[in-house]
Amino acid sequence: MTPDVAVAAIEDFRETFAAIRRQVAKVVIGHEAAVETILVAFFAGGHVLIEGVPGIGKTLIVRSLAEALNLSFNRIQFTVDLMPADITGTRIINEGPDGRRELVFVEGPVFAHLLLADEINRATPKTQSALLEAMAEQQVTVAGTTHALPSPFFVLATLNPIEMEGTYQLPEAQLDRFLFKVVLEYPSRPELERILGDTTAAELPAVEPVLPRDRAAGRVEELRRLVRRVLVAPHVERYAADLVRLTHPGGDGEVPEAVSRHVVYGASPRGGQALILGAKVLALLAGRGHVAVEDIDRVAPAALPHRLVINFAAEAAAIRPPDIIVQVLAAGRRRRG
Amino acid sequence: MPRRSSLQSLDPIRQQLGRVRRRHNLHETQRGLYLVVGTLGMASTAVVLLALWGSAWGFAAGGAAAAGVAMLSVVFIARSVRRGLLGAARSAAWADRQAELEGRLVTLVEIGCRDPGPQEAFFWPLLLQENLQRLGSWRPERLVPRRLPRGALATALGAALALGTTLGLAPRLRPAPLAVGYLTEPAGRLAPMDLTPDRVLLAPAQGGSPASSEPGEASGGPRAGGGPSSLLARLQQRIREQVWGPAREPPGAASRSVEARAGRPARDAHATSDADTATDAGGERIPARASASSELGVAEAARAARLAQRANREAREARGQASLTERGKRADGEPESTGTDGAAAGAGTATAPDLFGRPTTLRTGEGGTFELALAAPGSGVTPTPAPPEGEPPPAAADERPTLAAGQWSEKPLTKMPVPAAYEPFVRRLFAHRADGEPR
Numbered sequence: 110m111t112p113d114v115a116v117a118a119i120e121d122f123r124e125t126f127a128a129i130r131r132q133v134a135k136v137v138i139g140h141e142a143a144v145e146t147i148l149v150a151f152f153a154g155g156h157v158l159i160e161g162v163p164g165i166g167k168t169l170i171v172r173s174l175a176e177a178l179n180l181s182f183n184r185i186q187f188t189v190d191l192m193p194a195d196i197t198g199t200r201i202i203n204e205g206p207d208g209r210r211e212l213v214f215v216e217g218p219v220f221a222h223l224l225l226a227d228e229i230n231r232a233t234p235k236t237q238s239a240l241l242e243a244m245a246e247q248q249v250t251v252a253g254t255t256h257a258l259p260s261p262f263f264v265l266a267t268l269n270p271i272e273m274e275g276t277y278q279l280p281e282a283q284l285d286r287f288l289f290k291v292v293l294e295y296p297s298r299p300e301l302e303r304i305l306g307d308t309t310a311a312e313l314p315a316v317e318p319v320l321p322r323d324r325a326a327g328r329v330e331e332l333r334r335l336v337r338r339v340l341v342a343p344h345v346e347r348y349a350a351d352l353v354r355l356t357h358p359g360g361d362g363e364v365p366e367a368v369s370r371h372v373v374y375g376a377s378p379r380g381g382q383a384l385i386l387g388a389k390v391l392a393l394l395a396g397r398g399h400v401a402v403e404d405i406d407r408v409a410p411a412a413l414p415h416r417l418v419i420n421f422a423a424e425a426a427a428i429r430p431p432d433i434i435v436q437v438l439a440a441g442r443r444r445r446g
Numbered sequence: 447m448p449r450r451s452s453l454q455s456l457d458p459i460r461q462q463l464g465r466v467r468r469r470h471n472l473h474e475t476q477r478g479l480y481l482v483v484g485t486l487g488m489a490s491t492a493v494v495l496l497a498l499w500g501s502a503w504g505f506a507a508g509g510a511a512a513a514g515v516a517m518l519s520v521v522f523i524a525r526s527v528r529r530g531l532l533g534a535a536r537s538a539a540w541a542d543r544q545a546e547l548e549g550r551l552v553t554l555v556e557i558g559c560r561d562p563g564p565q566e567a568f569f570w571p572l573l574l575q576e577n578l579q580r581l582g583s584w585r586p587e588r589l590v591p592r593r594l595p596r597g598a599l600a601t602a603l604g605a606a607l608a609l610g611t612t613l614g615l616a617p618r619l620r621p622a623p624l625a626v627g628y629l630t631e632p633a634g635r636l637a638p639m640d641l642t643p644d645r646v647l648l649a650p651a652q653g654g655s656p657a658s659s660e661p662g663e664a665s666g667g668p669r670a671g672g673g674p675s676s677l678l679a680r681l682q683q684r685i686r687e688q689v690w691g692p693a694r695e696p697p698g699a700a701s702r703s704v705e706a707r708a709g710r711p712a713r714d715a716h717a718t719s720d721a722d723t724a725t726d727a728g729g730e731r732i733p734a735r736a737s738a739s740s741e742l743g744v745a746e747a748a749r750a751a752r753l754a755q756r757a758n759r760e761a762r763e764a765r766g767q768a769s770l771t772e773r774g775k776r777a778d779g780e781p782e783s784t785g786t787d788g789a790a791a792g793a794g795t796a797t798a799p800d801l802f803g804r805p806t807t808l809r810t811g812e813g814g815t816f817e818l819a820l821a822a823p824g825s826g827v828t829p830t831p832a833p834p835e836g837e838p839p840p841a842a843a844d845e846r847p848t849l850a851a852g853q854w855s856e857k858p859l860t861k862m863p864v865p866a867a868y869e870p871f872v873r874r875l876f877a878h879r880a881d882g883e884p885r
Contacts, residue, residue: 341553343560398569
């Protein structure tokens with residue numbers, strides 16, 4: 110292996126990433142940071158939870174991403190009467206040409222490269238749990254038979270922070286399976302003016318595929334393997350582990366006061382994995398074949414907050430997990446020296 | 447083989463890293479050393495200044511504070527230097543951060559030490575190449591540009607200069623001496639004009655209370671039992687002796703030496719002292735002057751006074767008996783009284799040994815106490831006014847006589863009915879009489 114090959118691979122990754130961003134930006138106005146975070150999670154092999162009020166482009170982002178990647182895309186609108194079989198698929202009796210009838214598995218909407226689970230908190234916990242195995246193992250088991258999901262498999266779930274009646278809070282175990290959580294804010298005035306102009310014009314902007322249809326999945330897998338090859342020094346791993354430990358109220362060292370007072374449960378080891386994987390993607394985007402601690406710092410606000418379980422006192426004091434993560438990062442930097 | 451060549455290519459990086467570490471550690475060590483020198487120098491300067499011009503309490507408090515601050519500073523500097531010293535493990539991270547290599551160097555060094563070797567890593571050759579290309583950006587001369595820490599060195603030199611200047615100028619900046627006047631009367635009977643702020647007046651104790659030489663008695667002086675420790679006092683005295691010259695005689699030594707040289711009994715010497723001061727009480731009132739620091743304690747002022755008195759006595763002996771006789775006359779030509787105000791002229795030439803109380807056996811810094819009659823700089827006790835004499839002045843006229851008309855009549859109130867037959871007896875019983883007159 111020569112350095113030139115590594116440089117070419119990095120450049121290829123950066124160009125592909127930038128091309129996808131450009132295509133998504135054609136239809137998604139604003140939300141640049143959110144789109145980048147979603148793409149980082151996609152190439153890191155994780156899933157993303159998007160929180161935002163209705164009508165600010167959550168579904169549009171996912172759809173345009175699928176179109177740019179040229180991958181299969183399914184959408185599930187979660188409702189209270191949605192059943193697990195509606196997600197994973199079910200077996201039906203099928204009569205063959207010879208007249209014999211047999212049970213045939215019909216794939217559910219989860220069998221797609223990109224899955225949009227819209228308003229996931231409206232389904233019952235039982236249905237939500239149906240996504241657990243799919244997200245973690247990239248497979249579903251129906252009637253004792255395990256079916257592998259296509260690769261790459263990327264789940265984008267949305268949460269509606271308003272209209273909380275009749276919703277079911279996502280269990281912590283499921284929240285932990287999302288690599289990142291992205292909060293979409295309202296667009297700014299210039300962005301809103303552009304949205305109004307572009308979406309009401311005679312010709313709507315269209316997303317052009319960046320990857321060829323037949324090779325798209327392979328290319329994405331190749332890029333994901335490249336991400337995994339990025340070097341991580343022990344001091345970076347130590348720093349990521351420190352950050353995870355600092356989110357634990359009973360953790361060692363100088364746990365921030367906000368953590369000890371307001372956090373019930375801290376981040377799991379999956380949080381550390383999310384830090385490292387996300388940092389690897391950011392390192393490639395920076396043209397490096399190794400992770401720097403600054404990459405960890407940049408990833409932490411998206412990778413850690415949704416893994417914290419805060420207590421009532423924090424909610425009463427309007428202290429949100431992102432605020433706590435800011436203090437965790439400061440403590441981590443102090444410990445790093 | 448490829449792994450060996452890959453690790454061998456790390457050698458120039460490791461060698462440069464070692465040079466960076468040595469240069470940085472040398473720089474840090476010098477910085478710490480200079481800062482310690484500077485701190486100690488400044489603290490020493492402060493201690494010397496306090497010892498020379500500070501009171502005993504000031505020296506004790508200020509010296510302790512200076513020593514404490516210096517000690518804390520040294521500890522802080524030592525910790526800072528210890529943190530700043532680079533070990534083999536930290537040097538790569540430090541150089542990486544200083545040269546803004548974005549983790550390239552530290553990643554290379556840390557991963558290069560891992561087992562299995564990094565030759566299988568996809569990005570290892572790229573990382574190695576990037577580090578080799580950036581060798582120049584973290585040369586030792588670039589990361590540690592100066593061999594000498596200028597700021598710390600300037601601090602050390604400045605502190606040394608300050609200390610040297612203090613020690614050099616201190617003998618010239620010795621405080622101006624205070625005049626010491628000797629009085630034969632207790633200060634309570636002096637007029638206020640006798641107590642002026644530019645001199646120290648010494649007089650016998652009021653009521654003839656004997657001077658005490660018992661250690662531990664309350665005196666309130668800097669060397670009293672409750673004062674700073676004798677160690678600090680000795681240190682202050684020693685610093686003064688080193689800077690300002692040899693030590694003064696201990697209390698009592700001057701008078702004893704005077705007696706020894708005069709060969710006269712103490713009572714004779716006391717009379718001489720009275721004669722001297724009697725002249726002064728009618729004239730200038732300052733027969734002898736001795737240099738004494740305005741900040742010195744009462745005991746030191748007394749010692750200085752004895753020294754000055756001895757010098758004056760030698761001068762008077764040189765002037766002879768004629769001078770003594772001439773000084774025994776008042777300004778109006780009347781012969782000087784030999785009453786309680788002083789002894790006769792020429793009654794003696796030696797210093798009275800009990801002038802300032804009994805001589806003590808205490809030495810400077812031993813922490814004992816002794817009682818001195820009076821040594822007050824500047825202000826003193828206002829004399830008690832004499833009782834009025836002669837007829838009292840007539841009462842002033844009533845300014846508003848009209849008010850007298852509205853005044854209640856002063857009629858005696860009968861407290862108890864007395865039979866008329868008893869009236870003469872009662873009147874005689876309660877009549878006013880002079881003391882001792884029979885009823």
